[in-house]
Amino acid sequence: MKRRDFLTLSAGTGTAAALAACGSSGPSNSGGSGGAAGAASYWALSGQPSEPIRRAAIDRFNKANPSTQITGTYFANDAYKQKIKTALGAGEGPSIIFNWGGGGLKTYVEAGHVEDLTDWFAQNATVKDKIIPASFGAATVNGRIYARPVESVTPIVLFYNKRVFDQVGVQPPQTYGDILDLVPKFNAKGIAPFSLAGQSRWTNMMWVEFLLDRTAGSDVFNRVFAGEKNAWSDPAVLDSLTKVQDLVRADGFIKGFSSITADSSADQALLYTGKAAMMVHGSWSYGLQKANGGDFVSSGALGYMNFPPVDGGKGDPSNALGNPGQYLSISTKATPEQKEIAKKLFSTTLLEDEEIKGWVGAGYVPVLKGSETQLSTSPNADFLKFVYDTAVNAKLFAQSWDQALSPTASETLLDNIAKLFQLQISPQQWVDAMNGVIGK
Template identity: 30%
Template sequence: MLKRTLWLLGMVLLIFTTACQGSGDSSASGDSEGGTTLTLWHIETGPSEQALKDAVKRFEDSHDGVKVKIVQQENDPYKTKLSVAMGGGTPPDVFHSWGGGWLEKFVDAGQVADLSGDIDTSRFVPSALTPATFEDKNYGAPLAMDIVPVWYNKEMFDKYGLEEPETYEDLLNIAETLKSNDIIPFSLANKSKWPGSFYYMYLAERIGGPELFNEAFNREGRGFDDEAYVEAGKKIQELVKMDAFPDGFNGMNFDTGQSRQLMYAEKAGMIIQGSWMLGTTRADMPDFEKKMGFFLFPSVEGGKGSKQDIVGGVSPVFSVSEKSKHKKLAKELVKELTSKETAQQLANEDGAISAVKDVEYEDEYVQKISKVLEQSEYLQTFYDQTLPPELAEAHLDTTQALFGLSMTPEEAANKVEEKAKEVLK
């Protein structure tokens, strides 16, 4: 009882403190001297951040007396900060999301404004609208889409006579060759858990097929304790035991670039990351771009999934807080943030695949990524964005535990399934 009382007091203090601090960067909205100020929270960096700044400038220029306070957040702490701001009644007017279960929890709590009728949904790729559509109402406008390939060092592959793999066995042979030449096969910074989730999602899909997740999520057929998930966990632990990752990878920070730096320094040969890797590399280490290639995660022998099935998602999706004092203006800001002009800039300067229709890709690299998305047979959205928050947390925690060899594949799968029975109806 004492522990619970102390915990409740701590949460009250956290919300109170954040609400007080929020007057600086999380106020719902307010009036500045001579006009109105809106607050925008996002997690973009590099060229994509600049595209948002340019969109805000256009918005301000066309709305006299209106200013936008832009607050760029680090990816990993962002979810917690926004949750606390929402709970404390001090959310930003416009905020970044990925749609899915994470956004839905705020929608269910009445904290997100309905954008139905305020945005022209015909301007967007239909599949990009789905993650922010609940009960036929739209709560977010998408700007970009991502795929998650395996990025690799082309020069390194040429040096050691390696080719893009067709099968998972081929991929393991590549890893062994790199290891034998004192090169880390896969660069991974997994402190924030989601980078390791890519391996689990791909392996489970390649083994169990594209309907595996849908059956488990919809509670129709196989569950999260299916043998395909167990086998995926076993393959992850086989990679760990063969030293396929950097020392201490479960404690390495993705946001500070630890995994990317190993690629740039040519200490690692491959990294499984989203298509945002292109724009990030151009900002971090532009000279490395010419060495970069990518391939889709290969098929697993005997598995039901295809090499043309990809993991991906929609981000950013921009939503408006229900508590915004200037919802009409905030919705206008969302329109500019997701305009064709913004999408075009993001595509050509950050390598983003547009969620907005009729964008022309000047960049050959982006054309190639876009073609992969067009030719894909199935898109598996990110588990941690699609699942309800409590279940997403169970998935991330157990996946990190698999990488840390502190939980067996059976235990991990069973734990997620137990949580699914509690959370999913």
């Protein structure tokens, strides 16, 4: 979802489209064969509020297709990323592969792990026509489609606790300068300015993404994505990284943030319990706070906005970052029967009204067209309209860096961002490390 029209965006125009696009062991019978005859396996993420919606979809499919079942297995976010990488490398992955598109999907394509779905979408135009076009950008590699966009549009936003703001007697920030002014005011009251699950690393990344975007716009990362040598050496990168470390030194984040994990939702709890005033996080956080925060959401105490502009920055303040969808691919190791089961799931259950209702009810904007009516009648209507408007008004909706880059570059990115936040490396050392993995 870039600016233009939310429902009619182009699926892919080079680099910009590519950017437009965020535990336990698997079952013993869920290898490349996908399980028993007549069954396909499906791996996806666990946790509220998304897991029940995913489970319900598989249950609906199995009920409607008793002779062609799908077996689902669910993993915590970070555990899944490692599990699926290992399983696919060993030829033991599931029949249906949950992923985030972008650089990770490109790696799967290059390794021959996933089916080319371009011809299938051409033969099933009614399926493709029901999906928001922009979501196909991150599903496309070298002009070919390798994944089915599913679930929801999830930009990253700035959440804040209105009760805490009222308590301290301050207003939500309109610029990054306002954020810096708020930091000492909250600290003086014993309230952390920002909650942050720093151990998960990708949560730190959202800060670097926004600060670079608001400082310099999208050009710098576009050059990185295109593989331009030393693209990270742009002065705007050093400026943004310095801003991050200045904020850390000013106690802008909750003490001990580097030991807090996103999978535990502890960062969400810090916000809704008033221990932290603000949090930069994906829009999926709304559903978590609604499910776990008592009356925090229902009472109107949760505030939200797009990340504010950086004073003097060149980036368009309407720009959005995050996930233009989630994705399902079909394993090349699956049997012909299992591949057909997956395609039937893609063309039936995931398009039905119950699917839309599930995501809207949990506080998400679905990737499917025709959801506007349900958005307006949802008890989450105000937030969903905000997400919708954020996507509609964005000049650019950029895919999260760790998803847009290859797994090799992404791991280096996340590792060095964690070190940056822990003040273990300098901005220049960060730049040098990242320049070393451009194009890898």
